[in-house]
Amino acid sequence: MDESTIICKCEEINLAEIESAIQSGAHTFDDIKRITRCGMGPCQAKICSSLVREIISQSLEVSLSEIGLPRMRMPLKPTRIAALAGKETSSSVVSVFAESAPKEGDES
Amino acid sequence: MTKQYDVAVIGSGVIGSSIAYHLSESRQKEILVIDQAYPLSGTSGSTQAWVWVHNKTPSWYGELSMLSAELYPFLERKIGDVEYKRTGGIAPFFDESDRQSALRLAEQQAEVGIEIEVLSREQVLEMEPALSPDIVGATYSKIDGNVNPFRLVELYIRAAKKNDVQFSFYNPVIDIRKHKGMFEVTTRKGVFITKQLVLAAGPWSRSVGKFLGLDIPVKQVRGQVLVTEPLAPLIKHTIGGMRQADNGEVLIGYSKEEVGYDRRTTLDIIQDTAKMAVDYLPDLAKANIVRCFAGIRVMPNDGHPIIGPIPTIENAYIAVMHSGITLSPLVGTVMTELFEYRETSIDLEKLRLDRFKEFKISV
Known part of the structure; x- marks a missing residue:
């Protein structure tokens, strides 16, 4: 890794930007995130969190186990607003009874 | 020997950082800002960051918000690009009966110079075609906008650091005492001595206030x-x-x-x-x-900002409010006037801490 290595692919944040945030006093993944946007993209830190925690651990000389995880939030993976609003119509959930019960006119 | 400061600000959110930056512009004072964690980890970092004016009532409160919004372009020239955009603000309503109160709001706010238009459905949709045709109308003002809260707080702090303000992060205050006219602020990382003290602790104001025997409502x-x-x-x-x-x-x-x-x-x-x-x-x-x-x-408790001297404690000040993003340029400016000239360009009477009866009981 060198200074220009991309750490957060979603937001294109490189190592130098992460290190500069740590130098200005950021101690946690979320501190760094708010200063740099690292981890704010579509993957929501799933890809970069381990890398960033390693960088924090090395820069501050503390063990990796003491570096907290990023705060995960709903909906964990991108989810359509219509689904959250209960307005998605393409439901595949069906009634067990309706699926098997003979309808009028069905041959027995 | 413990270093002495002229001013210590408790809280490095948008309000504390703005006060520290504005105070540092004249480079007359040794200033320290103390925060329990890292900036943006609290209220200032979890907001949509509207710079919102037109629905703020009563109208004197709307006026404060307007004055602050007007300072943003100047602030940006001083501290850098905070992505402030005066987009204009639209507050839609869905019921025709709301039009009367919209017109009343426009009339009230006009008295302090806030220009509000009450829009018809057609006007709203012309301005924002993506809005729902179920909208009946909206109040609209050119003065509203938004800002990037992360950039804003970061650039307040950077500009303050450039003016030699000291910051101490991850350092909760655990006690405050007054001794021989000076405040002794005990923190997890040590004791700081300061002549003047500013509480800018946002939602944590109540617990910080207790160190001074105050009940901050x-x-x-x-x-x-x-x-x-x-x-x-x-x-x-x-x-x-x-x-x-x-x-x-x-x-x-x-x-x-x-x-x-x-x-x-x-x-x-x-x-x-x-x-x-x-x-x-x-x-x-x-x-x-x-x-x-x-x-x-x-x-x-009454929804309005608390800004100014703490009446019972000499050299102690408070700045705590909802809408800190909107108000931070103004609050930094008037607090600096207060420290440097002992008088302010706007009247702080309505914003005093001792307007609350809870406060009067506690002292």
């Missing part, structure tokens, strides 16, 4: 916000309830819950917010939400 009000994936330009204005950021993501939410410091997001509010999103902007139904977040607003 504020409560915590949670708000939850949904963030979409980056979208093509959808809305140009700041809409009461949502805005689109420079990178395309739309921030949606306007909820109020009194649940203390609990910053969890909850499915019921997320679902109601998603419904609001679709009610306002039907196209949003197809957009993806990538994250929800929650922040804790600080709300003085």
